[in-house]
Amino acid sequence: MNSDFSLDGDFDDGIDLTPLIDVVFMLLLFFILATTFMKPAIAVSLPKASTSEAQSRQKQLLITIDREGRVHHGDSLVEPSQYPALLDKDPGLPINFMIHREAPFQSFMGIVDEARRKGRTDFVITTEPDHALRG
Numbered sequence: 631m632n633s634d635f636s637l638d639g640d641f642d643d644g645i646d647l648t649p650l651i652d653v654v655f656m657l658l659l660f661f662i663l664a665t666t667f668m669k670p671a672i673a674v675s676l677p678k679a680s681t682s683e684a685q686s687r688q689k690q691l692l693i694t695i696d697r698e699g700r701v702h703h704g705d706s707l708v709e710p711s712q713y714p715a716l717l718d719k720d721p722g723l724p725i726n727f728m729i730h731r732e733a734p735f736q737s738f739m740g741i742v743d744e745a746r747r748k749g750r751t752d753f754v755i756t757t758e759p760d761h762a763l764r765g
Contacts, residue, residue: 690726690754691719697730699737713744725753 693716694702701708708716717725725745729738745753 699734
């Protein structure tokens with residue numbers, strides 16, 4: 631009796647998972663890169679400064695203040711009573727303030743005062759470069 635299949639294990643009945651693993655790694659890589667290049671959730675028109683510098687890609691605690699003076703972290707609104715918890719969230723990260731050019735200054739000072747009360751002096755203010763001011 632001559633058969634193409636023998637019962638002694640010559641037939642490979644396993645499933646090759648290599649393509650599935652390749653797809654999973656590609657998806658993981660896509661999501662890691664996509665989150666790295668995301669813009670802030672709140673769009674603000676930044677003030678211009680002649681001393682503006684390119685921001686480093688290090689991780690930062692991003693706090694945005696909109697035109698009306700409301701403070702945001704990510705896409706959530708932060709009330710003044712929540713400032714201490716926000717600033718305690720990641721004490722090792724520098725704070726990056728993105729403030730709309732028409733925002734009331736008192737909104738900015740409210741959260742800066744709370745940061746100073748917490749001993750935080752590691753913050754930057756993001757601006758747009760203004761080449762006309764450099765002369």
